Amino acid sequence: MIAARTLHPGNASGEPVRLSAPLSFWGGTDKQGRIVDAHHPQCGTILTGRVLVMESGRGSSSASSVLAEQIRAHTAPAAIILARPDTIIALGALVAHELYGLATPVIVVERPGYDDLPTDRLLHIDADPLAATISW
Amino acid sequence: MDNLRLTAEEERMLGGQDGDGVALAMRVIVSLARVEAAPRLVEITSAHVDSCLYHGQVSLDFAHRLVDLGAKVRVPTTLNVGSMDLLHPGLIRTGTETEREIARSGRELMSAYVDLGCTPTWTCAPYQLPNRPGLGEHVAWAESNAIVFANSVLGARTDRYGDFLDICAAITGRAPYSGLQTIDARRGTVVFDCRSLGERFLRSDLAYPLLGHHVGSLVGSEIPVLVGIPEDVSEDDLKAFGAAAASAGGVAMFHVVGVTPEAPTGSLDHLPRHDIDLETMRITRRRLSTIASGGLDAVSVGTPHASYAECERLAQLLSHGRPLKLPFYLSTGRATRARAEETGVLRTIEAAGVTVVVDTCTYVTSILSPAWKNVMTNSGKWAHYAPGNINVDVVLGSLEECVASARAAQVVLEELGG
Numbered sequence: 001m002i003a004a005r006t007l008h009p010g011n012a013s014g015e016p017v018r019l020s021a022p023l024s025f026w027g028g029t030d031k032q033g034r035i036v037d038a039h040h041p042q043c044g045t046i047l048t049g050r051v052l053v054m055e056s057g058r059g060s061s062s063a064s065s066v067l068a069e070q071i072r073a074h075t076a077p078a079a080i081i082l083a084r085p086d087t088i089i090a091l092g093a094l095v096a097h098e099l100y101g102l103a104t105p106v107i108v109v110e111r112p113g114y115d116d117l118p119t120d121r122l123l124h125i126d127a128d129p130l131a132a133t134i135s136w
Numbered sequence: 137m138d139n140l141r142l143t144a145e146e147e148r149m150l151g152g153q154d155g156d157g158v159a160l161a162m163r164v165i166v167s168l169a170r171v172e173a174a175p176r177l178v179e180i181t182s183a184h185v186d187s188c189l190y191h192g193q194v195s196l197d198f199a200h201r202l203v204d205l206g207a208k209v210r211v212p213t214t215l216n217v218g219s220m221d222l223l224h225p226g227l228i229r230t231g232t233e234t235e236r237e238i239a240r241s242g243r244e245l246m247s248a249y250v251d252l253g254c255t256p257t258w259t260c261a262p263y264q265l266p267n268r269p270g271l272g273e274h275v276a277w278a279e280s281n282a283i284v285f286a287n288s289v290l291g292a293r294t295d296r297y298g299d300f301l302d303i304c305a306a307i308t309g310r311a312p313y314s315g316l317q318t319i320d321a322r323r324g325t326v327v328f329d330c331r332s333l334g335e336r337f338l339r340s341d342l343a344y345p346l347l348g349h350h351v352g353s354l355v356g357s358e359i360p361v362l363v364g365i366p367e368d369v370s371e372d373d374l375k376a377f378g379a380a381a382a383s384a385g386g387v388a389m390f391h392v393v394g395v396t397p398e399a400p401t402g403s404l405d406h407l408p409r410h411d412i413d414l415e416t417m418r419i420t421r422r423r424l425s426t427i428a429s430g431g432l433d434a435v436s437v438g439t440p441h442a443s444y445a446e447c448e449r450l451a452q453l454l455s456h457g458r459p460l461k462l463p464f465y466l467s468t469g470r471a472t473r474a475r476a477e478e479t480g481v482l483r484t485i486e487a488a489g490v491t492v493v494v495d496t497c498t499y500v501t502s503i504l505s506p507a508w509k510n511v512m513t514n515s516g517k518w519a520h521y522a523p524g525n526i527n528v529d530v531v532l533g534s535l536e537e538c539v540a541s542a543r544a545a546q547v548v549l550e551e552l553g554g
Binding site: 007027031062063068072087088091094095100130 | 172195198
């Protein structure tokens with residue numbers, strides 16, 4: 001179990017999917033939660049219901065809307081673990097929570113903890129407003 | 137952990153004294169301030185809102201929630217482009233169910249933002265409007281090209297705001313005091329020496345989208361400092377540079393020595409340095425273009441929205457010479473269009489066969505025919521996004537090359553710097 005910083009609170013469990021490059025939800029994922037950015041090495045991967053592990057988001061601020069829309073449609077990741085804070089992603093989770101009452105945790109684990117997260121076991125995220133933990 | 141300090145008035149807003157709409161907006165501002173570890177909020181004098189572009193049901197749900205809760209903006213607030221050209225709605229295709237939904241919901245969303253008290257400017261270039269902010273003013277602007285222009289050319293201070301946060305800042309009159317709101321974050325971090333590009337190239341309009349794309353691709357979200365740019369470089373050129381740098385990287389501020397208000401005046405020796413030569417610019421043009429020659433289907437200029445000076449320049453180019461053989465689109469703000477109508481510039485442009493689009497842009501909504509595959513543009517930003525957004529191949533040229541190509545119905549390019 002390791003400690004993390006909460007950007008948006010919530011509890012979730014899921015199979016991790018670790019991205020090797022940053023991803024913009026806008027232009028980079030479709031409504032079904034699939035990576036569609038042709039330049040992304042993991043293009044075609046489905047993020048729905050999984051614990052998305054990526055260093056940070058990338059690009060357009062419209063990514064907030066796309067993430068919130070996926071949370072509304074239940075096609076978003078179950079949780080998002082980042083290596084550094086990303087306001088655009090945090091905002092997408094916050095708005096979906098305000099509008100639909102759906103809490104998708106977004107947390108930050110700085111390096112080297114980020115690099116040590118397992119990729120082959122279920123991750124459990126427990127994020128309250130002040131602190132978060134990841135266990136497996 | 138939590139160092140955020142709020143004023144008594146901000147606490148009251150958060151507590152709902154000014155209504156539930158203000159309280160919701162303040163919860164968003166405060167949450168983001170905590171993510172960014174801001175010590176406090178800052179009062180803003182204006183906002184520019186990009187949330188009026190439709191991205192799905194959540195866009196409408198958020199705007200309607202704010203309207204239903206009685207929220208109103210408390211600072212002057214301009215609106216970015218929407219999904220519709222409200223003056224020429226027939227330009228937007230509605231052949232498929234998705235297109236009809238976007239047209240219907242896009243219009244509803246635009247209307248909701250007007251209900252919140254925003255001014256229906258519908259332009260991505262709010263810096264072309266009167267009453268733009270001045271040096272040192274704190275503002276909350278969204279839309280990456282507007283952000284980089286406000287910070288760099290006007291010297292106003294805005295961080296990178298986007299969907300949801302922009303309207304919440306307008307409603308509360310506050311933004312997190314973090315990022316480019318703070319003076320320390322505004323210093324240049326990397327130098328680009330443009331002197332070897334030569335006067336001739338640096339006085340061509342094509343130089344600036346190319347420079348912007350090249351610099352943006354290299355620096356990500358750092359703050360570039362340009363050296364060697366002519367001191368009388370136009371705002372339109374700086375607009376083109378910033379828009380391309382913001383879309384290729386995440387550039388939210390740049391300096392041009394001798395030109396922009398916060399540019400460094402002392403030694404730059406402590407910063408990493410890159411030299412840019414013409415060969416790099418040739419490579420950049422090839423990289424930004426997905427086709428290099430051959431037949432064309434259409435031309436689109438005016439991204440970000442064409443200024444009045446750019447409309448005048450297009451009218452000059454079109455006032456003599458052969459007729460256009462291709463569909464030719466110019467995107468601009470409705471205020472600029474109105475001025476061009478008064479002065480006769482619009483008549484010249486339209487008489488030559490150009491379709492003038494306002495309130496939106498040709499790469500964010502369904503305007504171009506899906507049958508058109510090869511499109512030329514003078515915009516680095518359009519070239520960057522259009523292939524992914526509307527599934528076209530692009531070639532980048534100067535305004536003059538765009539006109540020449542539209543007359544020939546095929547790509548006509550001059551040798552760079554030749």
